[in-house]
Amino acid sequence: MPKRTLERRAGRRAPAPGSRRPGLLLLPLFVIAAAHPGIREAGAQDSRAAARVAEASGYTLLYALDIPVTADFHATGPSYRVDASASMDAPFDRVAYYLELEAPDGRLDWVYVSMRAYTAKPTELGLPDPTGGRVVQQPVADLHVASNVAGIQPGDFATGGSLEIWPFNYSPANAGRVPGASDAVYDWGDQPASDGAYGSLQVHQHALGQVLLAYNRWGMGGGVASDIGIGNAVDPEEPGGAHVDWTFRANAGDWAARRLEILVRPGPTPFELKLSAPLAHAVHQRDADGRARVPIQAAGLAEDAGLEARALPLAGQRGRATDWRPIPVGDRPGDVAGQIELEAGWYAVELRLAGDDWVRSVHRVEPVGVGEVFVIAGQSNSANHGQPPLAPADPRVSTFDGRRWRPAFDPQPIATGNGGSPWPALGDLLAERLDLPIGFVSVGWGGTRVDQWLPEAALYPRIADALAGLAPNGARALLWHQGESDAAVGTSAVDYAERLRRVIGASRSEPAAARLPWGVALVSYLPGADPARRAAVIAGQRDVIAAGPAVFEGPDTDALSSADYRWDGIHFNEAGLRAHAAGWATAIAAAFPGLETLPTEPATSEPRPSASATPEASATRAPPATATAARGWLALPWLQARPALGTAPDWLDATAAAPAPTIDRPETPVRRREYQSND
Known part of the structure; x- marks a missing residue:
């Protein structure tokens, strides 16, 4: 099959692999949970996932979609059978995606994957509206995977999950530098555009090289079937077969029925802790003793919670693990500002909330270097x-x-x-x-x-x-x-x-x-x-x-x-x-x-x-x-x-004055670091 990109399929020119577009990627706030009473369930409870997976019985059905063979959701919006997003006021701490495919002979293939909540807003969990421009391309943690499809590895995974959810076209360039992803094949490391209507809803276990579920081409209609699949697409004889995330497969019509469910687990009230440090990929200069003070800074901490941090060397890397250490509160309510001292190395920094009688793991930032x-x-x-x-x-x-x-x-x-x-x-x-x-x-x-x-x-x-x-x-x-x-x-x-x-x-x-x-x-x-x-x-x-x-x-x-x-x-x-x-x-x-x-x-x-x-x-x-x-x-x-x-x-x-860069440099020692690069 000739090499194609989604932009070519939609009559647009694809960006070259590795090209960069402004404003494509959104970094959601880290969602952190603390104990809260009075949870109210929302949404219809006829979840097919609950019939398959014991864990899902404790979840609330937020969206249910009977997937059509062809879809033009950019024009019409998704035709959900269940949509409880607007009325749901219950907090949730986990999200689950369930995809079920029924073959013409009645065989059912299904996959269920739940994860720590990556947003506090139920309206941000479904198929994204193109007018909002929402793009989700990020890792997700604490996965629970169940499936009856060969090749899917079930179990619980602390890390290694990822999402690719957007309403636009995309190319195979691994712009996000996702481990194991290709610049030539559509997989778990693609590059979203800022226009077009192809659409992607994909959940991956990239650490295992595994597509868990994929639903693509749901935004542009045109009489072409959507792409849909569980596990990696591997048949090179099929259109798009080289692309493991089912892109270009146009195979929705191969199934007699297709059902997507999105569920949430009611739980401790999530609130948005705005974590500003540490930063992934940061390198901190070591001192004469081979150590550095790595900042921990956040806002939005609940009054009854404290924040603790520890560091763990990444597999095969230098470093010395630390115990959990409390991070001092800042000058303003809800703020924390402190440091964790680390030896030279390459780390994951873990953060957790702690109350008088509870502790909850909340977030893991990696890699962080000294x-x-x-x-x-x-x-x-x-x-x-x-x-x-x-x-x-x-x-x-x-x-x-x-x-x-x-x-x-x-x-x-x-x-x-x-x-x-x-x-x-x-x-x-x-x-x-x-x-x-x-x-x-x-x-x-x-x-x-x-x-x-x-x-x-x-x-x-x-x-x-x-x-x-x-x-x-x-x-x-x-x-x-x-x-x-x-x-x-x-x-x-x-x-x-x-x-x-x-x-x-x-x-x-x-x-x-x-x-x-x-x-x-x-x-x-x-x-x-x-x-x-x-x-x-x-x-x-x-x-x-x-x-x-x-x-x-x-x-x-x-x-x-x-x-x-x-x-x-x-x-x-x-x-x-x-x-x-x-x-x-x-x-x-x-x-x-x-x-x-x-x-x-x-x-x-x-x-x-x-x-x-x-x-x-x-x-x-x-x-x-x-x-x-x-x-x-x-x-x-x-x-x-x-x-x-x-x-x-x-x-x-060379004799001309350099153009003045746009840098905001107040008189105080604290500067906003703003750079403008002109050639």
Whole structure:
């Protein structure tokens, strides 16, 4: 069968795998339950699930749908046989989905899966209305699975479940980095669009590579049957057979009857605890003792409840488990704000509510790391102007966008450009060497001079806000790669050194950065630039390195000036990006020779032989595979569309002032970290 996407089926052009669209993914509030009396049941009680599964007898039927062969629910709305969502005022703490398929010979295939409630609103559990734009693509916990279909593994599973529920078209790109998902096959890691009418309601046990139930193509009509199935679709002779989530199967007419039920378990009152920390994929800088203080922050705590936290190392990863520890209440009612101290490693952080005579497990955030963190600043070759975009092979390599962490695939979320950077490759090198999580905050801006980063200039707040976002643990170092634009305009060695020292000094007044080491690369190369001007910039950089304090020499990327390393003569190609990364790995190893024993200062601020980024340094490392997040992925709103890389090299307008980034920087030390990336 020719390779197709849902957009092509609907007469639309599909996005390329890995493309990012704004506003696609919603992050629901974490729903947490506390004891509450007076539960009132709602909805009709003729549940077929209750006849099959003992657990379901304690649930209330919220929706029941006799699934038609073809459906145009975008136009008509779902024709539920039971819809108790509007009248139900009973609280619930669990949700169940039940799908039953009756064959023409009377055989019944069925599957039942229940999970911890992922929303407190019953109206958000059914087929989503396209006008609301609701997209649910997230993990779910505490699964109970029962089925009579071969291949479905029954039982109870603490983690590994996931949902894909939306009213729109979608493509197979694994934009959410769901473990085990494909970029080419429709499965449990697809990418929703923001338009179209195909529709998806799918429940998965992705940790087992298992589709539990799927009901697709319920929004667009057109006389084509819906897709429906229990378990993985495996028949390659059938249309869409390669797609395990039944996409394109158009097989609803193969069944004599099709029934979907959505149930809820009345239980302790759910309330919305707004958890702002810890964040999945976050990496916190370890201190001299190999530890970090991981923040725990939430709002909405009930008066009779307390919040406790513990950490467990993920399977096969470094770390030391902690006991349950209470998190102090904050200044405002319902707020909690505290820390949990963790040794270096890669963790799941579990949170639970506790009252006088009850304890309830509530949420698990993973992965959360304690390791090495680096801030990146400079111009285009520090940012995303290389080609192609890279992705780390190690899931412990993360990047921060000022609000959320995610796997560090390019483009890095704050820096300009929509291409590649050296940081995914550097993260792999450091993670392999140290066996630790690695975090980056890349804030570079293409085409900028050093004076545009001065404390009073437009771009310095990018450094300040990055450091503020990493408090209280800070960063190992700031890596500076800049100089091409100063070579273009003829900045003198004295001026370059004086300006860069001012930037360094200002950075050390920021939170958790009083002794922040800086790595300064040797970089001045532009095609056809005056050799004397280039030499002046290098001299200024060397002067800063020599004078210190706590400044170390980065890679000499001028050594990578040939066409073997530059895709357009200026910005690095893949060989250049990997060589650049290898140069920084060498420089960091030389500056922190005992990094495994946790020094807090560079080894020396004296000049040393250049840590050149040689081709040999990267030739032995194969290109990394596409990043796949560790367990506990969250599909977060950082997957945004980015403007196309401009055709004009960023240095052509090197004398122009950098466009002022939109950064809200109040006078108080607490800053809202808002970044705007322009190319």
